[in-house]
Amino acid sequence: MTTTxxxxxxxxxxxxxxxxxxxxxxxxxxxxxxxxxxxYTRADAPDAAHVLFGSLPHDDPSLLALDRGIxxxxxxxxxxxxxxxxxxxxxRIRQVSEAFEIIALxxxxxxxxxxxxxxxxxxxxxERMVLAPSRDAQAAYLRMLANTQRIATSDKAxxxxxxxxxxxxxxxxxxxxxxxxxxIGLLGLRRLPSAVDNGDTPWIAGLAAxxxxxxxxxxxxxxxxxxxxxxxxxxPSQTAKRVYNVLSQRExxxxxxTPPAWWSNDPDLPNTQTGKGQRNVMEPPPPHYRQTLLDDxxxxxxxxxxxxxxNAMTNMYKRFTDVTGDTYHLKRSFSNVGNALxxxxxxxxxxxxxxxxxxxxxxxxxxxxxxxxxxxxxxxxFYARSFEASIALGWEAILxxxxxxxxxxxxxxxxxxxxxxxxxxxxxxxxxxxxxSNVVSFSILSRLHSHTGDAVAARDAVDCGLxxxxxxxxxxxxxxxxxxxxxxxxxxxxxxxxxxxxxxxSHRQPSEIERSGTLRGLRNRLAKDxxxxxxxxxxxxxxxxxxxxxxxxxxxxxxxxxxxQLPLFAAAFEEALASEDLIRLEALTQQxxxxxxxxxxxxxxxGDETAATEVTNRLRxxxxxxxxxxxxxxxxxxxxxxxxxxxxxxxVEAIGKRSQSLRVAIYDTNEILAVPELMRA
Amino acid sequence: xxxxSLDLQSGLDQGLASNNASTKAEATNLVLEQGVSDIRxxxxxxxxxxxxxxTWTMLSKRHADYVxxxxxxxxxxxxxxxxMYPNSxxxxxxxxxxxxxxxxxxxxxxxxxxxxELKTAHDSDDIDLLDDFLxxxxxxxxxxxxxxxxxxxxxxxxxxDDWPDRLRDRLxxxxxxxxxxxxxxxLMRYSVSEVQAEATSGNPLTMPTVLDSDPWPHYFPAPxxxxxxxxxxxxxxxxxxxxxxxxxxxxxxxxxxxxxKIGQIVTPAxxxxxxxxRALHLLALQIxxxxxxxxx
Numbered sequence: 001m002t003t004t005x006x007x008x009x010x011x012x013x014x015x016x017x018x019x020x021x022x023x024x025x026x027x028x029x030x031x032x033x034x035x036x037x038x039x040y041t042r043a044d045a046p047d048a049a050h051v052l053f054g055s056l057p058h059d060d061p062s063l064l065a066l067d068r069g070i071x072x073x074x075x076x077x078x079x080x081x082x083x084x085x086x087x088x089x090x091x092r093i094r095q096v097s098e099a100f101e102i103i104a105l106x107x108x109x110x111x112x113x114x115x116x117x118x119x120x121x122x123x124x125x126x127e128r129m130v131l132a133p134s135r136d137a138q139a140a141y142l143r144m145l146a147n148t149q150r151i152a153t154s155d156k157a158x159x160x161x162x163x164x165x166x167x168x169x170x171x172x173x174x175x176x177x178x179x180x181x182x183x184i185g186l187l188g189l190r191r192l193p194s195a196v197d198n199g200d201t202p203w204i205a206g207l208a209a210x211x212x213x214x215x216x217x218x219x220x221x222x223x224x225x226x227x228x229x230x231x232x233x234x235x236p237s238q239t240a241k242r243v244y245n246v247l248s249q250r251e252x253x254x255x256x257x258t259p260p261a262w263w264s265n266d267p268d269l270p271n272t273q274t275g276k277g278q279r280n281v282m283e284p285p286p287p288h289y290r291q292t293l294l295d296d297x298x299x300x301x302x303x304x305x306x307x308x309x310x311n312a313m314t315n316m317y318k319r320f321t322d323v324t325g326d327t328y329h330l331k332r333s334f335s336n337v338g339n340a341l342x343x344x345x346x347x348x349x350x351x352x353x354x355x356x357x358x359x360x361x362x363x364x365x366x367x368x369x370x371x372x373x374x375x376x377x378x379x380x381x382f383y384a385r386s387f388e389a390s391i392a393l394g395w396e397a398i399l400x401x402x403x404x405x406x407x408x409x410x411x412x413x414x415x416x417x418x419x420x421x422x423x424x425x426x427x428x429x430x431x432x433x434x435x436x437s438n439v440v441s442f443s444i445l446s447r448l449h450s451h452t453g454d455a456v457a458a459r460d461a462v463d464c465g466l467x468x469x470x471x472x473x474x475x476x477x478x479x480x481x482x483x484x485x486x487x488x489x490x491x492x493x494x495x496x497x498x499x500x501x502x503x504x505x506s507h508r509q510p511s512e513i514e515r516s517g518t519l520r521g522l523r524n525r526l527a528k529d530x531x532x533x534x535x536x537x538x539x540x541x542x543x544x545x546x547x548x549x550x551x552x553x554x555x556x557x558x559x560x561x562x563x564x565q566l567p568l569f570a571a572a573f574e575e576a577l578a579s580e581d582l583i584r585l586e587a588l589t590q591q592x593x594x595x596x597x598x599x600x601x602x603x604x605x606x607g608d609e610t611a612a613t614e615v616t617n618r619l620r621x622x623x624x625x626x627x628x629x630x631x632x633x634x635x636x637x638x639x640x641x642x643x644x645x646x647x648x649x650x651x652v653e654a655i656g657k658r659s660q661s662l663r664v665a666i667y668d669t670n671e672i673l674a675v676p677e678l679m680r681a
Numbered sequence: 682x683x684x685x686s687l688d689l690q691s692g693l694d695q696g697l698a699s700n701n702a703s704t705k706a707e708a709t710n711l712v713l714e715q716g717v718s719d720i721r722x723x724x725x726x727x728x729x730x731x732x733x734x735x736t737w738t739m740l741s742k743r744h745a746d747y748v749x750x751x752x753x754x755x756x757x758x759x760x761x762x763x764x765m766y767p768n769s770x771x772x773x774x775x776x777x778x779x780x781x782x783x784x785x786x787x788x789x790x791x792x793x794x795x796x797x798e799l800k801t802a803h804d805s806d807d808i809d810l811l812d813d814f815l816x817x818x819x820x821x822x823x824x825x826x827x828x829x830x831x832x833x834x835x836x837x838x839x840x841x842d843d844w845p846d847r848l849r850d851r852l853x854x855x856x857x858x859x860x861x862x863x864x865x866x867x868l869m870r871y872s873v874s875e876v877q878a879e880a881t882s883g884n885p886l887t888m889p890t891v892l893d894s895d896p897w898p899h900y901f902p903a904p905x906x907x908x909x910x911x912x913x914x915x916x917x918x919x920x921x922x923x924x925x926x927x928x929x930x931x932x933x934x935x936x937x938x939x940x941x942k943i944g945q946i947v948t949p950a951x952x953x954x955x956x957x958x959r960a961l962h963l964l965a966l967q968i969x970x971x972x973x974x975x976x977x
Contacts, residue, residue, distance in 0.1 A: 033745040033895050038703055039855035039950065042897045044753075046787055047856065054861030087730065087750040094753075094823075105790060133820035135755045143791060183817055187793040226809035231798060 013037060013052050016062040023069025024076065031073075031095040046101040053106055063106070070099055071111040078125050079544060093129045097140035104147040112152035116145060116162075124547035130178075139184060142169070146188035150196075159193040163202060163322045164365040166192070170206035174214040182210055182224060190232070194319065203228055205246045205325035211262045212255065221262045229266075236268050242323075243269070249326030284329040285316040290337065297340040303348035303355075310355060313337070318362065327366040334359040335372040342376075342383050349501060353384035371401055375410065381513075383498055387418045392517020399668050402436065402637070409440045417495035421448055432464075439465045439472045446478050450488035458482055516548050526556050533558065547571070551671065554578065570670050577602050577666070597634060598669055604655045605662055612652035616645060637665035682714040682891065686726040688733050692740030702955045704737065706898035709959075711744075713976055714891040714902040718766035721759060725892060744896050752893055753825040757881060760826040760893050761931050767884040770908055770928055775874040778832040779930060780839070782848050784857065785865040785943070788818045796865040796945065803943045811937045819934050826893055826929035828852075830912070832870060834926050839868065845944040850915045851925050853899045855950050863945035869933075870941035876930045885931035893929060898955045901962050904970040911966060915951050918961040921969040 015037050019026040029035040031045045040048040049066070056063045077096055083089045103111045115122050122141060129137035145152070146166070150159055166188030173182035189195065189202040207228070211221055229239070240260065246252070247259035263269055293309055317330040338359040341352040360377035363370050374397040381390035394411035401407050408431045415424035428445045431437045442465030449458035459482050465475045478488055491499070519539070525532035537558060540549045547570070553559030554574035576584035582603060589599045597618055603611035619638045641662070644654035655662060684690045696708025717725075731746035732739060751759045759765045789796060792814050802810040830852065832839070838847040845866050849857045857864050876885050887893075889910040891902055901913045912927040933939070963976045 032742075033749060034742055038898070039952065040858070041856070042895050042899070043856040044787075047784060050786060051856075051858045051860050086756060087754065090755045091749050094749075094755075101787065101790075105787075132755045132823075134823040146793075147790065180817070180820060183792070183813075190793055223809065223813070227813040230802060230807050230810045231794060 012056075012062070016052065019062050019069065020065045023065040024072045027066065027069040027073040027099070031098055045095075045098045046105055049102045050105050063108075064110075066102075066106070067108040067110045070103060070108065071114050074099055074111075074115075074122075078121070081544065082128065090131055090135045093131055093135040093137050096126070096129060096137045097135070100137070100140040100144040104144040107148065107151050109151045112144070112148035115141070116148070116152040119145075120547075133178075133180065139181065142181070142184045143187065146184060146191050149188070149191055150193050160318065160322065161362070161365065162188060163192055163194075163318070166202075167206055167209050167325065167366075171209040171213045173210060174216075179214075185210070186224075186228060190228075192322070194322065198319075200319070200323050201232065201234075201242050202322045203232070204242050205323065208243075208246050208252065208262070209325060212252065212257065216262075218262070218265045222265055225263070225266065229268075239263075240269050245324050249324045250328050251326060284320050284326075285313070285333075289313055289316070290333045293337060294340050297337070298343075300344075300346075303341075303351050307351075307355075310337070314359070314362065321366055327363075331363050331367055331370050331373070334363045335370075335376055338376040338380065342379055345383070349498075350384055353380045356380035357384065369400065371397075371404060371407070374400065375407065378410070378414070382414055382417075382495070385498070385501075387414075388517060389513045390414055391418065391420070392513045392520060395517065395520050396513070399671065402434075402668075405431070405436055405438050405441065408436060409438075409444060412441075412444050413492050413495055416444070416448070417491050417499055421451060421490070424448055425452075439469045439475060441465075442468070443472075443474050443478065446475075446482075447488045447490050450482070451490045455482060455485075458488065515546070519548050519552060523552060526552060548671065555667065573599070573602070573670055577606075580606050582606055582608060598666060601634065601638075601655075601662065602666055604652065605659045605666070607652065607656075609650075609652045612650075612655050616642070616651040616654075634665055634669055637662065682711055682717050682722055684711065684722075684726065686733070688735045689726055689740050689743070691735040692737045695737035696740065699737065703898040704741075706955055706959055707741065707896040708737065710891045710896075710898075710900060710902055715905040716768035716888050716890040716902070717892055718768070721765045721892065724759070724765070741896050744892070747892060748895050753823065755823045758824055758826055758893075760887055760890075760929055761880075761882045761884055763882050763884065767882075768888045768890050768905075769884045770886050770888050773873055773886060775872065775877060777873050779829045779871055779873060779876070780832045780835060780941070781827055781829040781869045781930075782845070782852060782854065782857075783867045783869055785867050788814070788821065789865060791821060792817050796863075796943075799865075800943050803940065808937065811940065815935050815937065815940065822932065824932050826887070826889075826931065827933075828889065828894075828912075828927055829930050830925055830927050839942070843947075844868065844942065845946045846948045849946050850951060851912065852927070853913045853915055855899050855915055855952070857946050857950060859946060859949055863947045865943070865945050867940055868942040868944070869935060869939050871933050871935075871939045875933055875939075879933060880931055882931070887929045889927060889929050898959070901959060901966070903966055904972055904975045906970050906972065907966075911962075911969070913958060913962045915953070915958075917953060917958060918965045921965040924962075924965050924969060 015026075015035060018035075026035065030037070030048065033041070033045075035041070035048075037048055037052060040051055043051070053060075053063050053066060074096065077092070077099075083092055100115075102108070103115070123138075126138040126141040129135075130139075133139075145162065149162060166185045169177060169181055169185030169188065171185075173179055173185055186203050186206050189206045192200075192202055194200055195202055207221075207225060210216070210224070216224070234242070240263075243261075243263050244259045247257060247261055252259075252261070260266075260269055289309075290313060293306065293313060296306060313333070317333055321327055321330045338356040341356045341359075345352050357377055357380040360373045360380060363373035364377070367373070374393070378390050378393045378397060381387075381393060391411070391414060394407070394414055397407050398404075398411060408427060412424040412427050415421070415427065424444070425448045428437075428441055428448065431441055432445070442461045446458045446461035446465070449455075449461060459479075462475050462478050462482065465472060466479070469475070481488055519536070522532045522536055526536060533556065536549060536552055536556075539546065540553055540559070543549070550559055550571045551574055554571040555578055557578055559571065559575070573585075573588055575581075576588060585599050585603050585606075589596055597615060600611045600615040600618065604615050619635050620642065641651075641654045641658050644657060645651055649657070684693050693708055693711060696704050697712070699705050699708070725743075725747055730750055731743045733743070734740070761767055785796065785799070789799060794810075794814065799810075799814065801807075802814075835848060835851065838844055838851060841847060845864075845868075848854075848868070849866075857866070873886065879885070888903070888905070888908065889900070891900065894900060899913055899915075901911070903910045910927040911924040914923070914925070918924065967973045967975050
């Protein structure tokens with residue numbers, strides 16, 4: 001009887017040939033446990049993959065095939081409905097999670113890049129697959145992003161661009177995200193290429209953001225801090241300095257948080273306070289660097305001559321912000337420089353517009369509610385001749401900033417330039433009716449009416465504008481033109497210049513912004529137009545995981561979650577509202593406490609008296625509530641209700657009288673919240 | 682295990698007749714198994730969780746599907762489910778210590794820590810880091826049964842510096858390879874009472890059955906009379922006295938105290954002809970159980 005030992009450890013496993021022939025099938029077999037990979041059959045797929053592929057050179061054909069196969073497999077899974085029975089559901093989530101693990105373990109560049117570049121799609125899909133800590137595809141996806149930051153970027157992309165995203169995860173761990181996600185946020189910060197290469201410590205900013213938001217006990221904070229301290233040892237004075245760098249910034253000073261704050265319970269930190277004048281805090285980039293760039297732009301310098309300085313400036317501000325968490329200087333500088341790039345551009349229009357977009361999007365990563373960044377992004381898209389995207393973004397911006405007159409008037413100008421005069425007219429009329437208007441609104445309205453040949457309406461608009469400001473130069477000119485039977489110039493000069501430029505509109509696959517823009521255009525027609533409903537169904541058939549489409553479908557009763565499916569929260573909310581399911585709405589509050597005001601308002605509209613009183617009180621109060629951003633968005637729309645209550649109606653009666661417009665407010669707010677990463681990816 | 686379904690029996694016959702040693706071994710395991718209850722066998726044969734078929738491939742896939750859905754699961758696995766009449770090991774001394782070899786590759790990747798960093802933390806008893814690491818690891822682990830043995834069965838091996846490799850070989854863990862560098866592992870140690878304290882069913886410790894893991898030629902069912910399974914080592918069995926007891930325990934939430942040793946497997950797994958290994962293992966089982974008809 002032979003008992004010969006056979007050493008196969010250095011040979012390529014024969015199954016690797018099967019991977020080259022049919023990569024998707026091979027991945028499927030591996031994840032389901034069918035793959036003939038003896039002696040690794042018993043191992044979980046990530047362990048088996050690590051052994052089989054881990055020592056191969058990066059250009060090995062089997063490894064390349066695995067990279068293609070695994071992302072194609074994930075794409076297929078994304079299009080499949082989730083199983084409804086628990087055993088199959090938990091199994092599906094496990095397989096998907098293991099696919100993400102394999103990508104991170106083996107550093108598969110094609111898969112990692114696609115999963116990062118299509119963040120919206122994958123994030124909204126994996127958000128549905130959180131069943132238990134051991135069956136959490138969202139966590140697996142985020143960890144994969146954290147561990148592949150260096151390899152998942154194209155040549156032009158910024159390897160550190162996820163920095164603000166990880167800070168947000170840290171901040172929201174324990175509210176929007178489960179508490180255990182703090183570890184993922186910190187992992188992301190620890191794996192930022194700049195942290196690894198430059199010795200930066202962005203996790204201190206991450207911990208500070210978490211502590212400020214979640215208010216952990218001293219013990220809980222130390223429990224989170226000490227392991228990080230062990231893994232990234234520094235001298236006590238180095239640690240103290242970096243803590244002070246973060247906590248000395250405006251965000252914490254404004255909140256009366258005094259360094260070393262939560263770190264004061266760490267006995268290893270030196271017991272010193274910084275005083276004014278001591279230069280142990282990190283300074284922002286010197287203002288002259290930005291100023292000379294602005295001067296050169298305004299003086300007509302060529303973009304090619306400025307590009308290196310622009311990149312250097314960007315990196316300086318980002319590094320400062322990543323280390324300190326202070327976004328003030330970045331926001332201001334990026335907005336100023338971005339606008340300067342666009343204004344009066346006579347050369348390199350496309351490159352300038354793209355860089356301005358980049359600055360806008362970087363700003364939004366750090367501060368998703370920065371109005372100037374939204375405007376800059378919209379305008380940069382317009383200057384790049386991505387007109388549909390610009391319009392879609394303009395609508396998104398109005399949703400988020402409903403009281404901002406300029407957002408509306410600028411979008412109207414863009415719509416006019418793109419020959420969408422009916423949309424522009426509707427927008428201006430609605431703005432004026434909502435009292436979100438100024439002289440510019442009336443000026444635009446007059447031009448639109450003049451364009452349609454309605455001189456009387458044009459004159460009325462001018463008169464209304466002059467009532468606000470009798471000396472407005474533009475309106476006085478318009479009055480003069482109308483008095484002399486001259487038509488008003490429709491398109492603004494600045495916009496016309498872009499339209500007239502020689503560049504062709506960019507032709508490429510619709511972006512997520514544009515896809516959402518299409519749906520936004522359908523939205524108002526869905527309640528009464530079967531053709532619009534059919535179009536929505538078709539969009540959903542094409543991509544069943546398109547979050548915004550699912551939300552609208554739930555609103556109009558053509559999408560349903562099953563009991564064991566894990567629906568996107570926003571879609572579940574729409575479904576509960578549409579079916580007037582008070583019990584389900586209450587359950588959703590438990591799931592997402594930060595959206596309590598929105599859900600309260602929904603319950604109030606459905607006649608819940610207690611909810612009506614509570615939401616009235618909440619929306620009167622200044623921002624102290626947990627869901628501050630959302631209440632600010634809703635408060636403006638709620639003012640007529642408060643007036644009715646002040647005039648003697650009960651809260652539930654007042655809400656009943658305004659229920660239609662409040663419903664629209666809820667829809668708008670839910671849509672803003674449903675795709676929170678849409679504009680930041 | 683008597684397969685009653687004609688289709689599955691047809692597939693089983695194909696497996697038994699196969700010229701492929703691994704296939705034949707996996708099919709033989711199904712035949713030799715004595716510990717699967719009728720209820721569980723019936724579930725495996727008739728429940729609509731996977732395709733039925735008449736071929737060995739279909740039967741093998743069905744087995745793999747069953748393990749994915751009902752054993753390696755985030756819910757209570759069939760292994761310990763009282764309604765499935767688990768393969769109980771009976772009375773057991775609760776203060777006995779159990780040991781289990783765990784791979785650290787994926788926990789380290791998830792946590793964002795290297796083997797050296799964890800080893801340093803362990804050696805210096807860095808409580809905070811270890812607790813944090815274990816907290817994440819515990820959350821990531823699902824409810825699948827854990828193959829384990831008694832400390833006294835491997836106490837000599839554990840004393841050596843190359844304990845990871847020794848245990849890998851004695852416990853038959855052929856999938857722990859060094860093809861891609863040293864494999865980081867942890868030796869977990871916990872008591873029977875700790876397993877029982879966390880139990881959610883009446884039988885948190887069971888004798889392994891063929892349905893408790895994927896189709897695997899390195900698994901070999903033991904006669905029920907032996908009360909515990911016997912791990913088939915990666916090296917030829919030299920006698921029934923060398924057989925290592927193995928059993929399954931329900932999930933234990935690991936604490937710092939359970940993380941006994943950290944090390945690395947550094948040698949390739951010895952690979953012998955599976956037919957030879959199994960033949961010698963069977964002989965040892967027959968001697969150990971006094972049942973020379975077992976497996977014939």
